[in-house]
Structure formats: structure tokens, C-alpha cells
Amino acid sequence: MDNRTIIRFEHVFMEYDDGEVVLNDISFDIERGKFYTLLGPSGCGKTTILRLIAGFATPTKGTITLNNKVINQVPANERQVNTVFQDYALFPHLNVFENVAFGLRVKKVKPKLIEEKVREALRFVNLSGYEKREIREMSGGQRQRVAIARAIVNEPEVLLLDEPLSALDLKLRTEMQYELRELQRRLGITFIFVTHDQEEALAMSDEIFVLNKGVIQQSGTPIDIYDEPINRFVADFIGESNIVPAVMIEDYVVEVNGMRFDCVDAGFSAHEPVELVLRPEDLEITTVAQGKMKVRVDTQLFRGVHYEIVCYDEAGHEWLVHSTRKASVGEEIGLTFEPEAIHIMRFNETEEEFDKRLEAYEHEGAYVR
Ligand SMILES: Nc1ncnc2c1ncn2[C@@H]1O[C@H](COP(=O)(O)OP(=O)(O)OP(=O)(O)O)[C@@H](O)[C@H]1O
Numbered sequence: 322m323d324n325r326t327i328i329r330f331e332h333v334f335m336e337y338d339d340g341e342v343v344l345n346d347i348s349f350d351i352e353r354g355k356f357y358t359l360l361g362p363s364g365c366g367k368t369t370i371l372r373l374i375a376g377f378a379t380p381t382k383g384t385i386t387l388n389n390k391v392i393n394q395v396p397a398n399e400r401q402v403n404t405v406f407q408d409y410a411l412f413p414h415l416n417v418f419e420n421v422a423f424g425l426r427v428k429k430v431k432p433k434l435i436e437e438k439v440r441e442a443l444r445f446v447n448l449s450g451y452e453k454r455e456i457r458e459m460s461g462g463q464r465q466r467v468a469i470a471r472a473i474v475n476e477p478e479v480l481l482l483d484e485p486l487s488a489l490d491l492k493l494r495t496e497m498q499y500e501l502r503e504l505q506r507r508l509g510i511t512f513i514f515v516t517h518d519q520e521e522a523l524a525m526s527d528e529i530f531v532l533n534k535g536v537i538q539q540s541g542t543p544i545d546i547y548d549e550p551i552n553r554f555v556a557d558f559i560g561e562s563n564i565v566p567a568v569m570i571e572d573y574v575v576e577v578n579g580m581r582f583d584c585v586d587a588g589f590s591a592h593e594p595v596e597l598v599l600r601p602e603d604l605e606i607t608t609v610a611q612g613k614m615k616v617r618v619d620t621q622l623f624r625g626v627h628y629e630i631v632c633y634d635e636a637g638h639e640w641l642v643h644s645t646r647k648a649s650v651g652e653e654i655g656l657t658f659e660p661e662a663i664h665i666m667r668f669n670e671t672e673e674e675f676d677k678r679l680e681a682y683e684h685e686g687a688y689v690r
Pocket residue numbers: 337338339341343361362363364365366367368369370517
């Protein structure tokens with residue numbers, strides 16, 4: 322294992338007592354000092370992964386390594402890992418200072434050092450001066466920061482954050498997204514953040530793991546995952562998409578609903594059935610004559626930054642368009658897009674097969690079948 326890797330999961334399975342398989346052969350590496358997000362729908366196993374890292378649960382099968390040491394059986398309090406929970410789990414009867422100091426007092430750290438460390442942690446989360454405040458006198462965002470201070474005061478190597486922003490209203494949530502990202506940069510430690518909100522994951526992360534039904538569907542940078550989703554689940558879960566059954570005619574040419582388009586995808590068999598993905602913001606409205614396809618506008622909603630327009634092509638297939646340009650319901654318009662905007666997904670391709678094909682295509686100009 323190279324020195325950058327701090328956590329490794331190798332073929333980890335998790336079953337609870339009722340026999341439900343919650344994690345099904347999970348393997349991944351977490352590098353030091355990066356911001357990771359586990360993203361997926363409710364019940365997909367995100368919290369279970371955090372519990373395994375924290376030591377609140379033991380895997381049924383597989384190995385979990387922290388700093389080159391297998392930790393399957395290491396108790397939670399002996400791991401350099403701290404968790405910030407969704408409900409913050411603060412002590413309501415203690416003030417801000419004592420909430421943050423609690424763990425250090427339990428460890429019998431000297432009072433002078435506790436004073437120093439707590440003040441430092443509170444400074445990190447911009448709560449200097451709030452030491453004597455009662456928890457009930459703090460706002461949601463401030464409580465959140467107390468919970469983070471309480472976790473970082475222990476100087477963990479890894480901070481686990483389980484949907485820490487879900488109780489906040491939208492504006493505060495956005496502010497806290499900036500704060501958390503900035504805090505991670507300043508601390509330089511590894512953050513593993515859980516959310517089911519794809520925009521939050523895209524905005525905050527260095528790396529995202531997209532999970533569904535106990536399996537990692539895809540891992541990568543936000544841009545990789547947004548631009549090159551590996552399958553229908555990921556394409557659908559990360560932002561809105563037009564996902565349409567299509568056929569590869571030859572390299573760089575795809576046919577959908579009887580229309581042929583240039584694309585930049587290669588490495589498929591001739592006439593291989595595939596799925597074509599086009600993001601609504603990549604479709605541009607033109608006149609019928611200038612468009613690559615002709616559609617009729619069915620509905621239009623004003624969304625502030627853009628119009629959300631639903632249209633149908635001549636084969637009766639629906640296309641969602643996000644455009645700053647207004648159309649009229651019932652109008653026939655053209656849609657155009659760049660060949661690069663088309664993304665082709667192979668049916669049931671694994672992440673490794675996909676990466677191999679992408680790499681061959683990008684670096685060697687060779688095709689992988
Ligand atoms: N202690 C437990 N005993 C039995 N089953 C459990 C236990 N904890 C979780 N599960 C089950 O494991 C599955 C995954 O749960 P987990 O909490 O990891 O999902 P999640 O992705 O974090 O979901 P959410 O976003 O709703 O918190 C669920 O089906 C859940 O019912």
C-alpha cells in the first residue's frame with residue numbers, strides 16, 4: 322500500500338442479523354488529506370461504511386486497513402477517527418467549551434492543555450468568544466460548528482461526517498458547505514462526508530463514491546462522474562439527463578430514434594445497442610432548419626436561471642432542455658449540440674471495463690472491445 326493511502330476496504334461484506342446484505346463486496350482506497358463523499362439514496366449503505374470505519378460495527382467478511390494496519394477488531398476509541406453525527410449529539414447540559422473539552426477530560430488530559438486545544442478548535446470553526454454559551458442558545462449552524470470542534474479537538478486523521486447539513490435550511494446549508502470545504506483544506510486531514518444530495522457532493526468533494534444497494538457504482542472526481550457516468554443509475558442520480566436507447570453505427574456515429582449523430586465515442590461493436598446521455602443544459606434551441614433534430618415544445622417552466630422545456634421528437638421521444646432562451650408551447654423548434662456533449666454508455670459495463678475503454682480512447686487512440 323503506498324503512503325498516500327490511509328484507509329483501504331478490501332472485499333468488504335456486511336450483513337446485519339436479519340440476513341440483509343447491506344454491503345456487497347466493497348473495495349476502495351481513501352487517500353490522505355482529501356475530501357471524499359459517499360453519495361447514494363436512502364438505505365444504500367453509506368452510514369454502514371462510516372460505522373465500519375469508526376469501529377461501531379465489524380464487517381461480516383473482508384478487511385479494513387487504517388495506516389497499513391488491519392483494524393477489523395480494533396475498538397473505536399483506539400482509532401484516529403472521529404465522527405460528526407447528523408443530530409450533532411451535543412450535551413445540552415454543558416456549555417460550548419465543556420462540550421468540546423469533554424473527550425479530552427475523559428482522557429485525563431492536563432487542564433492547561435485542554436484550555437489551549439479547545440480554544441484552538443473553536444478558533445478553527447469561528448466560534449472564539451462563544452465558550453460560555455449554553456448549547457440551547459446556539460443556532461443550528463453554530464451547533465454544527467460546535468460538533469465539528471468537538472471532533473477536531475482530538476486531532477483525528479480522518480473525520481467522518483454523517484449528513485451533517487441535513488437539518489439546516491437551504492441558505493445556511495450552502496454557507497456551511499463552503500465552510501466545511503475550507504475547514505478541510507486548512508486542517509489538511511481526510512474528510513469522509515455522507516449525503517444523498519448530489520449537488521452537495523459535486524460542490525464539495527475531491528472524490529465521490531456513488532453507491533446503490535450496497536455496491537459502489539462509480540468513483541471519481543465530480544467532473545468525471547457528471548460528464549462520464551458509467552451507467553443509467555449514476556447518470557440519473559447525478560443531475561438531470563436525457564437517457565435514450567441508441568445504436569452505435571460505427572466509431573463516432575450513433576443512431577437514436579432514426580437520427581444519426583456524430584459523437585466522440587469509440588470502441589463499440591458495429592450496431593451495438595447502447596444508451597445515449599445528453600444533459601439538458603447541453604441542448605441548444607435553434608430554428609428547425611439549423612437543428613440536428615426537430616422537436617415540438619410540450620411544456621415550459623421558468624426556473625429563474627433557465628427555462629425548463631419538455632419537447633418531443635418525431636418518434637415521440639421526450640427531451641428535456643434547459644435554456645436561457647424562451648420557446649412557445651406547441652412550437653416546432655430545432656435542437657443542436659456539440660458531438661462532445663453526447664456520452665455513450667454500454668449496457669452493464671463494469672467500472673473497470675469503462676475506465677479501460679476510456680483510457681485507451683484518451684491516451685492511445687486504440688479501441689477496447
Ligand atoms: N443496526 C442495524 N440492524 C439491521 N439493519 C440495519 C442496521 N443498520 C442499518 N441497517 C440496514 O442497512 C441498510 C443500509 O443502511 P445505512 O444506514 O447504511 O444506509 P444509508 O445509505 O446511510 O441510508 P440513509 O441515507 O437513509 O441514512 C438499510 O436497509 C438498513 O435498514
